[in-house]
Amino acid sequence: MNKLRIMSVFGTRPEAIKMAPLVKELKTREGIESLCCVTAQHREMLDSVMDVFGLTADRDLDIMTPRQTLSTIASKCLTGMDGVIEDLKPDMILVHGDTSTTFAGALSAFYHQVPVGHVEAGLRTYDKYSPFPEEMNRKLVTQIADLYFCPTKNNRDNLLREGVTDGGFVTGNTVIDALKTTVREDYRFATDALNELDYQGKKIVLVTCHRRENYGEPMEHIFTALRDLALQNEDAELVYPVHLSPVVREAVGKHLAGTPRVHLIDPLPADEMHNLMARAYLVMTDSGGLQEEAPALGKPVLVLRRETERPEAVEAGTVAMAGVEYADVLRMGNELLRDSAAYAKMARAVNPYGDGNACRRIADAIEWHFGRREAGPED
Numbered sequence: 001m002n003k004l005r006i007m008s009v010f011g012t013r014p015e016a017i018k019m020a021p022l023v024k025e026l027k028t029r030e031g032i033e034s035l036c037c038v039t040a041q042h043r044e045m046l047d048s049v050m051d052v053f054g055l056t057a058d059r060d061l062d063i064m065t066p067r068q069t070l071s072t073i074a075s076k077c078l079t080g081m082d083g084v085i086e087d088l089k090p091d092m093i094l095v096h097g098d099t100s101t102t103f104a105g106a107l108s109a110f111y112h113q114v115p116v117g118h119v120e121a122g123l124r125t126y127d128k129y130s131p132f133p134e135e136m137n138r139k140l141v142t143q144i145a146d147l148y149f150c151p152t153k154n155n156r157d158n159l160l161r162e163g164v165t166d167g168g169f170v171t172g173n174t175v176i177d178a179l180k181t182t183v184r185e186d187y188r189f190a191t192d193a194l195n196e197l198d199y200q201g202k203k204i205v206l207v208t209c210h211r212r213e214n215y216g217e218p219m220e221h222i223f224t225a226l227r228d229l230a231l232q233n234e235d236a237e238l239v240y241p242v243h244l245s246p247v248v249r250e251a252v253g254k255h256l257a258g259t260p261r262v263h264l265i266d267p268l269p270a271d272e273m274h275n276l277m278a279r280a281y282l283v284m285t286d287s288g289g290l291q292e293e294a295p296a297l298g299k300p301v302l303v304l305r306r307e308t309e310r311p312e313a314v315e316a317g318t319v320a321m322a323g324v325e326y327a328d329v330l331r332m333g334n335e336l337l338r339d340s341a342a343y344a345k346m347a348r349a350v351n352p353y354g355d356g357n358a359c360r361r362i363a364d365a366i367e368w369h370f371g372r373r374e375a376g377p378e379d
């Protein structure tokens with residue numbers, strides 16, 4: 001029997017981190033040829049993930065340009081994917097999440113009548129413009145996809161409510177699979193600045209912020225609040241690996257550069273980041289991935305956004321919405337740094353996003369879909 005040609009398509013840092021364990025799992029299956037096409041919507045941040053997980057791309061569209069627009073990302077992906085699909089002839093294309101690469105990858109699969117598996121399906125805020133453009137990207141991919149790999153039952157219920165009754169599986173989030181391979185108790189950082197931090201004596205606050213809908217005023221509020229949080233708490237050290245987006249770097253430079261106890265560093269390789277998170281006291285972020293990783297590591301998270309498509313950890317009590325207003329971000333940050341009872345309430349390891357076996361279930365589901373195994377995956 002011919003091997004199934006399953007092609008994973010991704011382009012940004014979070015997609016790569018969450019697809020890496022799946023590409024590897026698919027490689028272990030005898031009946032599957034696991035192919036990998038990167039759009040390189042991110043260049044350096046993608047390459048770093050490929051290095052950490054030892055992945056090599058079969059095709060690289062190399063589309064990134066500085067300050068790229070949504071339209072150029074989508075159009076370059078679509079044009080580039082034509083040749084790749086014609087050349088590699090995949091039986092199924094896998095896309096992840098909600099980026100421009102995700103949407104364009106799925107659309108291009110559809111144009112070539114190749115079935116699509118959507119990894120991390122069913123997340124919703126039901127606000128068209130927040131997160132922007134991610135909420136619309138994932139809804140559009142829902143219309144195109146044939147298989148839906150939902151991290152949680154809640155995600156699957158969202159799809160059922162939208163009338164997607166076929167092809168859905170609850171698998172857990174592949175990010176937990178990735179974390180299992182990176183976090184080590186005896187880990188030594190390759191980044192000197194991280195070895196020099198006083199993890200016992202100081203409260204390390206890990207910060208990231210990059211979302212498009214936070215550009216401008218929200219980021220100014222957030223960064224001013226973070227500056228004052230550092231100034232008001234002598235026992236805290238804020239560590240912020242700053243995204244390579246020039247828009248973000250300008251705002252960070254304007255509001256945070258030179259602030260005592262604020263360490264602005266370059267983006268970290270995923271293994272460094274995950275181990276830093278495991279040693280941090282608190283996480284403040286607008287990232288999606290960090291909202292999933294930190295609870296699994298027992299770290300409280302303050303979300304620097306107005307809403308979240310990941311309500312599970314909020315319900316479990318380890319993630320709280322701080323919003324994007326100066327006063328709220330500062331007040332909630334101060335509370336967790338100063339009130340040990342409030343902190344203890346949130347600092348519990350919970351795992352609403354899976355048991356680290358999501359990739360095995362996804363691979364099982366794909367084989368089952370193509371009639372290559374008798375039983376489907378267990379939820």
Ligand code: UD1
Pocket residue numbers: 012013014041042043044045046064065066067068069070073098099100101132133134210211212244245246
């Ligand atoms: C993208 C995704 C977002 C995801 C985020 C993860 C879209 C529309 N947005 O947003 O959903 O949460 O990635 O980080 O798909 N840059 C570099 N080198 C890199 C990466 C980025 O220089 O390795 C700079 C470039 O100038 C680029 C800019 O950052 O133009 C923005 O990158 P882009 O992918 O357009 O948007 P993100 O904000 O990263």
Ligand code: UDP
Pocket residue numbers: 013014017208210241242266267268269270271273274286287288289290293
């Ligand atoms: N991450 C990383 N290095 C960094 C910042 C983040 O490896 O300097 C990881 C983080 O641990 C998570 C993923 O990147 O696995 C999240 O990516 P990002 O915040 O860029 O995107 P989002 O999750 O918001 O889409």
